[in-house]
Amino acid sequence: MAQTYYMVPAERIQIANDQETISLGGKTLRFVEAPMLHWPETMFTYLQENRTLFPCDFFGSHVAKGLYDDEVEDLLVHAQRYWGEIMMPFRTMAQKALEKIKKLEIDIIAPSHGPIHRNTERILEAYEKWAKGETKQKATIVYATMWNNTEKMIHPIAETLASEGIETALYNLAFADIGDLTKDLVDSRAIVLGAPTVLGGAHPLAVYATYLVKALRPPLKFGVVLSSYGWGGGALKHVQEILGSSKIEVVGAMEINGPPTEGNIKQIVEFGKMLARKIKEQV
Ligand SMILES: Cc1cc2nc3c(=O)[nH]c(=O)nc-3n(C[C@H](O)[C@H](O)[C@H](O)COP(=O)(O)O)c2cc1C
Numbered sequence: 001m002a003q004t005y006y007m008v009p010a011e012r013i014q015i016a017n018d019q020e021t022i023s024l025g026g027k028t029l030r031f032v033e034a035p036m037l038h039w040p041e042t043m044f045t046y047l048q049e050n051r052t053l054f055p056c057d058f059f060g061s062h063v064a065k066g067l068y069d070d071e072v073e074d075l076l077v078h079a080q081r082y083w084g085e086i087m088m089p090f091r092t093m094a095q096k097a098l099e100k101i102k103k104l105e106i107d108i109i110a111p112s113h114g115p116i117h118r119n120t121e122r123i124l125e126a127y128e129k130w131a132k133g134e135t136k137q138k139a140t141i142v143y144a145t146m147w148n149n150t151e152k153m154i155h156p157i158a159e160t161l162a163s164e165g166i167e168t169a170l171y172n173l174a175f176a177d178i179g180d181l182t183k184d185l186v187d188s189r190a191i192v193l194g195a196p197t198v199l200g201g202a203h204p205l206a207v208y209a210t211y212l213v214k215a216l217r218p219p220l221k222f223g224v225v226l227s228s229y230g231w232g233g234g235a236l237k238h239v240q241e242i243l244g245s246s247k248i249e250v251v252g253a254m255e256i257n258g259p260p261t262e263g264n265i266k267q268i269v270e271f272g273k274m275l276a277r278k279i280k281e282q283v
Contacts, residue, residue, distance in 0.1 A: 061114030133219030143194025160272025
């Protein structure tokens with residue numbers, strides 16, 4: 001990578017293996033291999049004398065204000081968003097790295113993005129949870145809509161979930177910040193996706209959101225897909241194709257012509273109740 005990106009000549013490169021140390025004179029660097037967090041060559045560096053870990057992007061956040069973690073309001077929210085955007089697909093590698101650094105005594109974690117953690121316990125606890133894929137009784141609800149028909153299907157399920165005591169995060173994809181959506185996927189147990197038909201498939205924004213779910217691999221357990229079409233439909237099939245062999249159990253799927261009827265709404269409310277039950281039963 002150093003050669004490819006920065007044209008560092010081979011003779012200037014010294015390869016450090018896992019757990020190898022290099023003395024700089026009074027300061028000792030220990031190297032800890034932590035591959036795929038989030039590039040193949042990721043390696044943490046531990047500065048022994050200062051009990052400081054430089055973990056590359058791990059424990060990072062996309063925030064450029066505040067030198068230390070306690071100087072940034074809601075830092076954990078930023079860190080959760082960063083986890084979702086960058087680290088979530090690599091949960092297994094993250095678990096391995098967390099296990100490895102347990103042996104180190106760490107006072108400071110200084111990632112390459114975002115503030116330095118001097119409250120190391122807080123971020124380590126959060127990472128333990130996220131890496132294990134611990135979820136809350138929470139559903140993320142995302143939808144696209146052109147003429148509000150899909151939106152009319154989304155509202156009753158959102159209301160049902162909320163009245164069943166499920167935490168909900170609702171996103172109209174036309175206005176949503178995709179990073180915010182990703183942050184909510186980190187600890188959601190379920191997703192509700194609203195996707196109207198456009199040109200025989202799902203609306204492009206719904207395709208985008210579905211693809212993100214597939215690529216980022218959030219620890220979602222359950223899903224509901226709701227769709228409205230004008231003549232031939234196709235969005236439901238398209239969404240299912242993108243999700244492919246994902247482990248999400250689809251609790252309910254509905255594709256209707258035009259706006260929802262009273263009967264459709266009743267069935268959507270039933271989907272909501274069933275989804276809430278599944279979310280609550282899952283530990
Ligand atoms: C640009 C555009 C393309 C569409 N393409 C299709 C299509 O290929 N097949 C179909 O069944 N309906 C199609 N429709 C109709 C919509 O799917 C239908 O109006 C649906 O009720 C819209 O849901 P919404 O109100 O949530 O946007 C299209 C509508 C628009 C605006």
